Amino acid sequence: MENKTVTMAHGAGGKQTSELIDQVFKAHFANADLTADDAAVLTPPVGRMAVSTDGFIVSPAFFPGGNIGKLSICGTVNDLACMGAKPLYLTCAFVIEEGFPMEKLEEIASAMEKTAKEAGVHIVSGDTKVAGKGQVDGVFITTTGIGEIQDGVTVGGELAKPGDAIIVTGDIGRHGCTILLEREDFGIEADVTSDCAPLWGTVKAVMDTTHNLHVIRDATRGGVGTVLYEIAGQSNVGIRLNAAAVPVQPEVKGVCGMLGLEPLYLACEGRLVIMAPKEEAEDIVETLRKCPYSAEAAIIGEVIADEPGRVVMETEIGTQALLPQPGGELLPRIC
Amino acid sequence: MENKTVTMAHGAGGKQTSELIDQVFKAHFANADLTADDAAVLTPPVGRMAVSTDGFIVSPAFFPGGNIGKLSICGTVNDLACMGAKPLYLTCAFVIEEGFPMEKLEEIASAMEKTAKEAGVHIVSGDTKVAGKGQVDGVFITTTGIGEIQDGVTVGGELAKPGDAIIVTGDIGRHGCTILLEREDFGIEADVTSDCAPLWGTVKAVMDTTHNLHVIRDATRGGVGTVLYEIAGQSNVGIRLNAAAVPVQPEVKGVCGMLGLEPLYLACEGRLVIMAPKEEAEDIVETLRKCPYSAEAAIIGEVIADEPGRVVMETEIGTQALLPQPGGELLPRIC
Amino acid sequence: MGDTNSEDKKKTAREIIENYNGPKVRIMEVCGTHTHEIFRLGIRKLLPGQVELISGPGCPVCVTPVSFIDEAIYLALEKGVTICTFGDLVRVPGTKMSLAGAREQGAKIRIVYSPADAEKYAKEHPDEQVTFLSVGFETTTPAGCLSVKAAKEDGLDNYSLLVANKTMPQAYEALKGSADVFLYPGHVNAITGTRLCEALTEEGVSGVVAGFTARELMTALAVALVKFQEGKPFFVNCYPRVVTQDGSKEAQELVDEMMEACDSEWRGLGMIPASGLQLRPEWKNFDARIKYQVPKMEGKPNPACRCGDVLQGKCKPSDCKVFGKGCTPQHPIGACMVSGEGACSAYYQYS
Amino acid sequence: MGDTNSEDKKKTAREIIENYNGPKVRIMEVCGTHTHEIFRLGIRKLLPGQVELISGPGCPVCVTPVSFIDEAIYLALEKGVTICTFGDLVRVPGTKMSLAGAREQGAKIRIVYSPADAEKYAKEHPDEQVTFLSVGFETTTPAGCLSVKAAKEDGLDNYSLLVANKTMPQAYEALKGSADVFLYPGHVNAITGTRLCEALTEEGVSGVVAGFTARELMTALAVALVKFQEGKPFFVNCYPRVVTQDGSKEAQELVDEMMEACDSEWRGLGMIPASGLQLRPEWKNFDARIKYQVPKMEGKPNPACRCGDVLQGKCKPSDCKVFGKGCTPQHPIGACMVSGEGACSAYYQYS
Amino acid sequence: MCVGLSAKVVKISNGTAVIDAGGAKREVSSQLLEDLEPGDYVMVHAGVAIAKITDEDDSETDQLMEEFL
Amino acid sequence: MCVGLSAKVVKISNGTAVIDAGGAKREVSSQLLEDLEPGDYVMVHAGVAIAKITDEDDSETDQLMEEFL
Ligand code: SF4
Ligand code: SF4
Ligand SMILES: [Mg+2]
Ligand SMILES: [Mg+2]
Ligand SMILES: [Mg+2]
Ligand SMILES: [Mg+2]
Ligand SMILES: [Mg+2]
Ligand SMILES: [Mg+2]
Numbered sequence A, B: 001m002e003n004k005t006v007t008m009a010h011g012a013g014g015k016q017t018s019e020l021i022d023q024v025f026k027a028h029f030a031n032a033d034l035t036a037d038d039a040a041v042l043t044p045p046v047g048r049m050a051v052s053t054d055g056f057i058v059s060p061a062f063f064p065g066g067n068i069g070k071l072s073i074c075g076t077v078n079d080l081a082c083m084g085a086k087p088l089y090l091t092c093a094f095v096i097e098e099g100f101p102m103e104k105l106e107e108i109a110s111a112m113e114k115t116a117k118e119a120g121v122h123i124v125s126g127d128t129k130v131a132g133k134g135q136v137d138g139v140f141i142t143t144t145g146i147g148e149i150q151d152g153v154t155v156g157g158e159l160a161k162p163g164d165a166i167i168v169t170g171d172i173g174r175h176g177c178t179i180l181l182e183r184e185d186f187g188i189e190a191d192v193t194s195d196c197a198p199l200w201g202t203v204k205a206v207m208d209t210t211h212n213l214h215v216i217r218d219a220t221r222g223g224v225g226t227v228l229y230e231i232a233g234q235s236n237v238g239i240r241l242n243a244a245a246v247p248v249q250p251e252v253k254g255v256c257g258m259l260g261l262e263p264l265y266l267a268c269e270g271r272l273v274i275m276a277p278k279e280e281a282e283d284i285v286e287t288l289r290k291c292p293y294s295a296e297a298a299i300i301g302e303v304i305a306d307e308p309g310r311v312v313m314e315t316e317i318g319t320q321a322l323l324p325q326p327g328g329e330l331l332p333r334i335c
Numbered sequence C, D: 001m002g003d004t005n006s007e008d009k010k011k012t013a014r015e016i017i018e019n020y021n022g023p024k025v026r027i028m029e030v031c032g033t034h035t036h037e038i039f040r041l042g043i044r045k046l047l048p049g050q051v052e053l054i055s056g057p058g059c060p061v062c063v064t065p066v067s068f069i070d071e072a073i074y075l076a077l078e079k080g081v082t083i084c085t086f087g088d089l090v091r092v093p094g095t096k097m098s099l100a101g102a103r104e105q106g107a108k109i110r111i112v113y114s115p116a117d118a119e120k121y122a123k124e125h126p127d128e129q130v131t132f133l134s135v136g137f138e139t140t141t142p143a144g145c146l147s148v149k150a151a152k153e154d155g156l157d158n159y160s161l162l163v164a165n166k167t168m169p170q171a172y173e174a175l176k177g178s179a180d181v182f183l184y185p186g187h188v189n190a191i192t193g194t195r196l197c198e199a200l201t202e203e204g205v206s207g208v209v210a211g212f213t214a215r216e217l218m219t220a221l222a223v224a225l226v227k228f229q230e231g232k233p234f235f236v237n238c239y240p241r242v243v244t245q246d247g248s249k250e251a252q253e254l255v256d257e258m259m260e261a262c263d264s265e266w267r268g269l270g271m272i273p274a275s276g277l278q279l280r281p282e283w284k285n286f287d288a289r290i291k292y293q294v295p296k297m298e299g300k301p302n303p304a305c306r307c308g309d310v311l312q313g314k315c316k317p318s319d320c321k322v323f324g325k326g327c328t329p330q331h332p333i334g335a336c337m338v339s340g341e342g343a344c345s346a347y348y349q350y351s
Numbered sequence E, F: 001m002c003v004g005l006s007a008k009v010v011k012i013s014n015g016t017a018v019i020d021a022g023g024a025k026r027e028v029s030s031q032l033l034e035d036l037e038p039g040d041y042v043m044v045h046a047g048v049a050i051a052k053i054t055d056e057d058d059s060e061t062d063q064l065m066e067e068f069l
């Protein structure tokens, strides 16, 4: 690109918009389904179709373990995967702040390319808007994905059953912890990188192991704790969590200790919560441990009939206590 | 809603996020296909499928003739319509600034509901992010639409043919002019309202009149002038424009006169440019004049074999001159 | 944790608590972190009927009066000051709004881990005026003092404290009749030492200093019950790995050098003479109230809120009419519902 | 337009132009709007070989030197001043960047329709410093002066002008040899009247004042060709509905009261003595250069750019090596490619 | 240079005039023109009415044509 | 009140200490504690090391148990 930064002219719909699209986006996203027209023309999925959208506004846009581009693909691909759907097509809409470095935009596009390839999804259509300086912070990306629901598996937040084992596919809270350390200036140094990863391959492997699955959910915003409460509510079941079994990286624990935060409420971007009948649990974990992003998969609890809508934990002294419900903004606390 | 404003907690993924979704979005968007899960599960379109996405960052979010909610539905529905596709499903992702008035958000959601109904499209999935004060200006919406391409009609920007008549479905530039008057403080008073409208009904009516259509394009960002240059390029044809035949509201002309702007480059949000063989033109215009948003449809030029890639206009003195190519940012000029 | 021997001992503490059949006893956990841990560990469920646990005024957020939030918002919105604060204070309702509400209106509110970070921010942003909201008890006050010292050394004229620090001894006096045994706040005692607590024994006030791990807390409770059955006033330091008889001389001297006692309003307990701290006149340039001539605020708590009674152990959170209805952690009406340590919040979250 | 009679006449003007077979003649359109309209109307295509149209220095944006942009950027980025400007200036390249580039870096750049709006903005934003970029010729200068008067009446101390206004007579002198006939800028003459142009006839310089509609422009050109064939110096006011012999006394007096002549750099023409304007000492509080002590800028135009030659009619835009390659309206290298009126831009857009 | 707009005066008050061009209205300075009245046509530039004109269109050109051509 | 964190001192310099909790490191004030040395355990609150502790865990509690219970 001749321009070193994104200018208002790049968003005006004329020549420079085309230049930006051609030289940055098309250069990275090219595939047979990508369109320059108003809409992509595609072969629809066979059977049932899953559709999901998410907006990504992570600040900073670049962080250890990824950037907003990688995240924007993973987020939507994972939402499709959680419905048992193979991701086929993806659209992306950019809102870019005037003055954003072109080099950074290329880096974002390149991460999207790589991640989309890994996930096997085609980027089919896009949109680029440029917002005036200060009207937006850096770059926002919204992706929408279309997937083909695989035959034989039906999963959903309302399908958890008492007796299900609860599996988490790896150590939790790394993405949230990474962003917290990057964003706020808490002066904490810790070797933590985002867990951001595309998980269709992981879900596929699990589905190939057994069709006997009830819930697959990616623990993003709000973390594993929020997902557990959501499912307890949707399925009207209780959840018993074995707090000691939840994998947490020591550094993440240390950061949480300093800031008074609960790791269960830190966002992940590459972790699934899976619920399946207890008898399948060992096989699923074994499969997961062979996949690239779930070597530390663990069984962390079970679904129970008691305490519907609630998440109870066994404590260190052998009593049971509720996991506090998901609150609002994560606020580091002193007392 | 208990809250009068949108808070960071509404974006944290917990209880308050659910409250916001239930009380504002679900309340307005409810339909059989709308999901609260990670992804909507849908019956795919039959035949070929059209997919389009657009981000909407209009400032101000409320303007005479509509608001960002209405716009975000029209924009995507119209992009689908321009591919000859009946809009079936739509997703919407919101990025909302902390402190945004809840009442305004409701107004936006209500406009979306109404417009989606009119367009016959189901909102199937959404996403809500809250950005910190100053991280985003008010509210941004990204919509993605899925449509079913109607049999028997193939249109595209590369299909214009010499001999085609060029039709515009109404007076041009009203949306751009409205926003300009609202946004910048130019002190100009003019009774101009946005032309923002959902046009699937219009396209359907035209397609019911004739299948002999080559190009349908909505003249949004960049206006009719930009669309004409785009198509001249994509189809490698020339375009002869009869400047005097282009419908422009006198007030829009007046505003353009004051600010030194060209109405052909002002955005529309409810106007189509249609190219079809000359012999179909009269029928198409007749049909259009009966539709609610195209009473002032007019033939404004023709596609020619000469001057490929260019738009030439007949001038008042009978000479021919090029329409200046679409430039960057629209800048009111004094000289 | 882990070796069988200590596992045995732990069971013993639990057994003592569960099987207590001595006289009726009211134990007040003074410290909010204790309240929180007691709920988190589900300890209340173990208690036999005659043991009543009362949540005392030990959460700095909970006892901070509405007017303090109003002062902070005044600084942020009227004076354009950048407010640095611990996260806990952000959602506490003021008379008209919380700091989160002020932020929505454009106030600059930064969450910090330490007052030292607020001072550092001021140093790095000479064009901004920065005020740290200094709340907390003996444990926290030294950190605020150190930041002011640093600001002076760095020659800053854009850093100040809005001080609402409080001291515990006066509160013990005020609460004397409310409980039979105090579970003293271990980290306060780390600074103050244990002499005052020992002295209180002579006035007939019993107590134990408790640590914060599950074992420490259970042990302290068990010790309290065992000792209580003996029938005479007692004091035991059950947190010896951190708390000494003398406490931290350095911290005491630092605070004494920079701050002086003043009357202070406690939410629920009202004005308690000499229970608060303010910067000494030599440090008045760093006192936000003086620097910005903050007008006297008449904070108006929501009339429905019974935080005051809750904090004195006069009623349970569930006795408040709006508890769990109008007042939830998502929409707190009173301070006790905000902090994870507030009694109302703990009741709501864990039951 | 419309009635058959005038349609006939219009054809006549066109016929005269198309069928001109008199001596070779060089006509310079002094005014950028004329350049633009001549292109827009495709008039060049009608001209027989002996008629050459030269684009003169009549676009205020084009003749404004690089250093002026640098001064404006200095005010915006170094002094935090809010810049109000006509839209045309926003994309003109300075030495390092344009105002659009400065805006990307956080500069506050507002596009206004009128200097009066800039003054109004300053009045409504007393906490901001506001500078209007005052460029233009006789037509535009009064508007800037009126805004300063208003600012004085409103008692503003946050409004100023960065002045680069220029006057035409000195340019006519400098360009005397470059053309046989001047197409005088109608709106400049609306202010100045026609006496100077008449006087130039006596020095052998011919010209017509032209209006801006298609008919006005064609008629003026036809008149010029007819008169030129007569072989002696001539002057015709072909824009009588707007231009009088005296012009606007009020405007002349206003500008004379507030401004005084100074030497001024014209892009392409270089420094022309007494061809510029500056605020008189009585108004120095409103002079941004004085108010902010703007250092002297040595603006460096891109060395490839031949704007200077283009503006003097010494070469055509297409003779510039980077024309249409490195230099396009999307990525202008010189000022002449920025404004819709710039000769390079007009050549690029319309051919 | 100096884009001019011919417009009709619709209101006059104390140094300012409201002008109308095709229904687009804006307040401009009338300080340079004495005796403006509603109904007059003016040439407007940068928010200032710089000249009174005899008519909004260029019909006067006819006379020039007759005279010179 | 007063969330405390026990952490290991890994570095000492002139009034500040770098402490480590599970690999998360941060600089805190050591001004209230004399003679801190790398390897010591401290209780940290609000960015200040407020007390030196005998061990990072609560094994001392054993002694209390033996003494009182
Ligand atoms: S429930 Fe809420 S309103 Fe009631 S006492 Fe507790 S904090 Fe106050
Ligand atoms: S083409 Fe560009 S660089 Fe060349 S003279 Fe014109 S403005 Fe200057
Ligand atoms: Mg989604
Ligand atoms: Mg998601
Ligand atoms: Mg999800
Ligand atoms: Mg688009
Ligand atoms: Mg960092
Ligand atoms: Mg689109």
Ligand SMILES: [Mg+2]
Residues within 6 Å of the ligand: A038, B054, B075, B076, B079, B220
């Ligand atoms: Mg579109």
Ligand SMILES: [Mg+2]
Residues within 6 Å of the ligand: A038, B078, B079, B082, B217, B218, B219, B220
């Ligand atoms: Mg379109």
Ligand SMILES: [Mg+2]
Residues within 6 Å of the ligand: A053, A054, A055, B126, B127, B128
């Ligand atoms: Mg989502």
Ligand SMILES: [Mg+2]
Residues within 6 Å of the ligand: B181, B182
């Ligand atoms: Mg308006």
